[in-house]
Amino acid sequence: MAIVTTDASILRLLQLSSVSLPVGGYAFSQGMEYAIDKGWVKRKADVLDWVGLQMQQSVARVDLPVLRLCMLAAEQQNSVRLKELNDLVLACRETKELRLNDTAMGEALFRLMGSLDIKTPFERGEVMSFVPLFAIAAAHWTLKFDVAALGFSWSWLENQIAAATKLVPLGQTQAQELLGELQGDIHQAISLSLTIEEDRIGAGLPMIAIASAQHETQYSRLFRS
Numbered sequence: 001m002a003i004v005t006t007d008a009s010i011l012r013l014l015q016l017s018s019v020s021l022p023v024g025g026y027a028f029s030q031g032m033e034y035a036i037d038k039g040w041v042k043r044k045a046d047v048l049d050w051v052g053l054q055m056q057q058s059v060a061r062v063d064l065p066v067l068r069l070c071m072l073a074a075e076q077q078n079s080v081r082l083k084e085l086n087d088l089v090l091a092c093r094e095t096k097e098l099r100l101n102d103t104a105m106g107e108a109l110f111r112l113m114g115s116l117d118i119k120t121p122f123e124r125g126e127v128m129s130f131v132p133l134f135a136i137a138a139a140h141w142t143l144k145f146d147v148a149a150l151g152f153s154w155s156w157l158e159n160q161i162a163a164a165t166k167l168v169p170l171g172q173t174q175a176q177e178l179l180g181e182l183q184g185d186i187h188q189a190i191s192l193s194l195t196i197e198e199d200r201i202g203a204g205l206p207m208i209a210i211a212s213a214q215h216e217t218q219y220s221r222l223f224r225s
Helices: 007-017 032-037 044-075 079-091 096-115 130-140 145-167 172-193 206-215
Strands: none
Touching: 007 130, 007 145, 032 145, 032 206, 044 079, 044 130, 044 145, 044 172, 079 096, 079 130, 096 130, 096 206, 130 145, 145 172
């Protein structure tokens, strides 16, 4: 995939996908902490499989297709459509924890967008997914979908590898190796997302859903639930 961008859009992309963006993605492991506690994920190769599978079967089939549709709706200033897509992506979150992950980040981004004078169709107190808000910000800064999707996917990946670095644990060198090895998965995920029609949006990863649900009551944990 050839991604063409300008200096200005690169800077906005970096701002949106930066780990310093105060939305709290680092606070969630999305079930990985339980998987590691139970010995399902033990080493670097297991992390590669765990994260790569989620990228291809969840991010590529839910988050990125919804992101694309939300960017179109934002460009058209279609508030009704944005709220419909918000409901769709939240309905795809299989556990209370995964939904909290999405909405907590959404609420944080909503507050940040207010301070940046980026308007949204949402009101304080509404249940908001991170995905449509990211799309609104990307559209506001006139990013193309492939550029926005690259930043969104990288941010998700970096948070997952950061969680694995603490939990497995991994060394910093191994973490960087994983980020390098999984970069190709990002391009594949973006390409796959372009083929997913709206009525085909959805994912089924039962072991990740089980891990996330069990993490909600895990006795000792580092990450939010």
